Amino acid sequence: MSTDSRLAPTARESSSHAVEITRQRKQRPFAGASARGNVQKIALAVGVLIVWWLVYGHLESFSKWLTISVLHLSLRTHLGSAVQFVIFEVPKVLMLLVLVVFAVGVVRSFFTPRRTRAILAGKRESAGNVLASLLGVVTPFCSCSAVPLFIGFVTAGIPLGVTLSFLIAAPMINEVALVLLFGLFGWRIAALYAGTGLLIAMIAGWVMGRLKMERYVEPWVYEMQSGDSSEQELTLSWSKRIHLGMEAVHDIVGKVWPYVIAGIAVGAGIHGYVPENFMANIMGKGAWWSVPIAVLIGVPMYSNAAGIVPVVQALLGKGAALGTVLAFMMSVIGLSLPETIILRKVLRPQLIAAFVGVVTVGILLVGYIFNFVL
Amino acid sequence: MKIQILGTGCTKCKTLAANAEKAVQELGLQSEIEKVTEIKDIMKFQLLATPGLVINGKVKAAGRVPSPEEIKQLLSEEEG
Numbered sequence: 001m002s003t004d005s006r007l008a009p010t011a012r013e014s015s016s017h018a019v020e021i022t023r024q025r026k027q028r029p030f031a032g033a034s035a036r037g038n039v040q041k042i043a044l045a046v047g048v049l050i051v052w053w054l055v056y057g058h059l060e061s062f063s064k065w066l067t068i069s070v071l072h073l074s075l076r077t078h079l080g081s082a083v084q085f086v087i088f089e090v091p092k093v094l095m096l097l098v099l100v101v102f103a104v105g106v107v108r109s110f111f112t113p114r115r116t117r118a119i120l121a122g123k124r125e126s127a128g129n130v131l132a133s134l135l136g137v138v139t140p141f142c143s144c145s146a147v148p149l150f151i152g153f154v155t156a157g158i159p160l161g162v163t164l165s166f167l168i169a170a171p172m173i174n175e176v177a178l179v180l181l182f183g184l185f186g187w188r189i190a191a192l193y194a195g196t197g198l199l200i201a202m203i204a205g206w207v208m209g210r211l212k213m214e215r216y217v218e219p220w221v222y223e224m225q226s227g228d229s230s231e232q233e234l235t236l237s238w239s240k241r242i243h244l245g246m247e248a249v250h251d252i253v254g255k256v257w258p259y260v261i262a263g264i265a266v267g268a269g270i271h272g273y274v275p276e277n278f279m280a281n282i283m284g285k286g287a288w289w290s291v292p293i294a295v296l297i298g299v300p301m302y303s304n305a306a307g308i309v310p311v312v313q314a315l316l317g318k319g320a321a322l323g324t325v326l327a328f329m330m331s332v333i334g335l336s337l338p339e340t341i342i343l344r345k346v347l348r349p350q351l352i353a354a355f356v357g358v359v360t361v362g363i364l365l366v367g368y369i370f371n372f373v374l
Numbered sequence: 375m376k377i378q379i380l381g382t383g384c385t386k387c388k389t390l391a392a393n394a395e396k397a398v399q400e401l402g403l404q405s406e407i408e409k410v411t412e413i414k415d416i417m418k419f420q421l422l423a424t425p426g427l428v429i430n431g432k433v434k435a436a437g438r439v440p441s442p443e444e445i446k447q448l449l450s451e452e453e454g
Contacts, residue, residue, distance in 0.1 A: 113422035113437060144384035145423040145437060147413050152422040224417050342382070345413050 041239040056095055063088035082268040089264045093183040094257060098249050100179045105248025108140045109241040113149055120166070121156045125209050128162035133201035136169025137194075143171060143339040150346050155224050160217065161209020167343075168359055169201035172334035176256055177305035184267065184313055192370070193326060197334070200362035207358050216351035256306035263310030267317065283320035290324045291367035295360060298331030305333050323370030330363045375405035375452065380416045380426030380436075387425040390439045394427065397445035405449075 063084050067073050073080035116139045120132055141149070146167060153163040173194055182190035236244075283290045308329055315325045340352055347355070377394055381387025387409075394407055410416055410428075419428060423437025427445065429452050434440075440448070 117422065140423070140437060142384070142386065142423075144382060144386065147382070148417060148424055149422050151417055152420075220414065 038237050038239045041242050045242050052095065052099060056092070059092050059095075060088055085268045086264055089183070089267070090261055093180060093260055093264065094253070096183050097176065097179045097253055097256070097260065100175055101252045102245040102249050104138075104175045105245035106241050107138055108248070109236055109244045111135065111139045113139055113141070113145075113152070116166075117153055117156050117158065120153065120158045120162060123158075123162065125159055125161060126206060128159060129165045129202045129206045129209070132158075132162045132165040132205065133169040133198050136166040136201060137173045137198070139166075139170065141170040143336065143342060146339055146342050147345055150343065151221050151224050154217065154221060159209055160214050161205045161207075163205075164208045164355065165201050165205025167339075168204055168334065169198060171336065171339065172201060172330060173197040174305040174333055176252065177309060177329070177333060180260065180263065180306065180309040181312075184263070184309070185316070189322070192322075193329075196326070196366045196370075197330065200330070200334075200359065200366065204358045204362050208354060211354060213351050213354060216348040216354075218346050218348065221346050256304065259304070259306035259310065263306075263313055266310045267313045283315060283324050285321040285323075285371050290321070291327050291364055291371065294324050294328035294367065295331045295363055298328045299335050299356070299360060300337060301332045302336045302338065303332055308332050321371045322374055323367040323372075326370055327363050327367030330366065331360070334363065335359055375403055375449065376430055377405050377407045377449075378410050378426075378428040379407060380410045380419060380421065380428060380433075381424040382411055382413060382416070384424070386439050390425040390427060393439065393442045394445055396442040397449060400442065401446055401449060403449065 064075065066087055067075065067080055067084040071083065073083055075081050075084055116135045119135065120128060123131055150163060150167065153166065154160065178190050178194055181193055281287070283294065312325050312329050315328070316322065335356060340356065343355075344352060377398065379387060379391045379394060381390065391407065391409060398405055398407065410419075416424065416426070419426060419433050421433055421436040425437075425439065426433055427435040427440060427448070429448060432452075434448050435444075
């Protein structure tokens with residue numbers, strides 16, 4: 001793995017490579033102990049997974065039993081069905097969230113930014129855009145790393161459009177949003193969200209590449225040395241990968257669970273109290289102007305993915321059209337003001353404007369297409 | 375021993391700085407922790423993700439927040 005992960009090793013990199021070989025040799029005596037640790041951790045993970053599956057499969061019947069037999073509520077009343085909804089949905093969505101965030105954490109341990117860059121370097125534009133969008137989903141990324149990543153990619157010879165595909169896909173397709181959409185609306189809406197998000201990243205990046213905007217990148221970027229002198233994490237053990245997955249669960253689920261519960265509570269609460277087609281007139285299919293307005297409101301808004309799903313739930317439940325709501329959600333989480341401000345350090349205003357413009361147009365199209373097709 | 379924290383000031387960078395401080399204290403070291411926040415200076419270390427932990431000019435971690443325990447280990451490796 002060490003040889004194919006870099007395309008143009010500099011003197012500095014090869015020296016760090018040598019250091020790493022000696023480090024690996026030093027660790028040899030402990031190989032036996034770490035292998036045993038590996039087996040233990042994997043066995044534990046499999047055990048937890050089986051328990052997860054058993055509990056998950058019984059949540060619905062458990063929630064009904066609790067509502068009817070313990071709380072003495074009828075499922076035919078508003079209160080009863082709302083209570084059962086909460087008792088069923090909260091553990092269900094939280095369990096899904098834990099599983100998916102854990103899996104994504106483990107998958108991401110295979111795709112360090114360095115590996116992703118190595119995969120993308122030397123790819124031609126169209127194929128590069130597709131690959132960059134897909135990798136944007138699985139590579140660990142936070143918007144504060146957008147600038148180092150941008151510089152690292154561009155100086156490694158990855159085309160500007162391909163780099164932008166990555167930067168669009170990374171925040172746009174968010175694992176928390178995906179789980180919440182799956183849990184609350186089913187796999188169709190979750191797949192629509194992921195699929196169209198990927199398409200926007202691919203096409204918008206490709207268009208930006210066609211526009212030949214390299215001259216609007218701040219000139220100092222190209223004067224930077226290409227390379228990555230950070231520690232190499234090439235052959236992580238499985239026990240370390242599982243540990244990284246658990247860390248992701250701790251970080252992400254620990255942060256978003258209140259939003260999840262809020263979202264489900266909103267879903268339960270609006271059952272009876274807000275008229276079913278309250279939003280139909282302003283955000284329904286008939287109102288052609290609803291998509292651009294939803295995007296106009298969404299772009300400057302910034303919220304994490306978990307925070308926006310309760311809003312999505314409320315809008316959809318009250319008769320807003322799916323395309324409009326999807327466009328709103330994407331513009332909130334896909335285009336964020338903090339990220340654009342950070343990117344301003346490496347991109348001239350013209351390029352920032354084109355970036356926001358092209359992505360906005362993509363989101364608008366998604367909104368209209370869904371409103372017309374569905 | 376020179377410790378540098380690379381990052382433009384996001385939450386993760388602050389957590390890393392706090393962890394490094396804790397590690398230094400627990401080891402009873404006399405090292406200063408410098409925060410590098412200017413992006414051009416950060417990029418001189420050639421990393422792809424922030425926050426970054428630099429010990430004696432070498433990037434020890436990038437794009438993640440090592441625990442105080444791990445930083446202690448990194449520090450004693452560097453010392454010994």
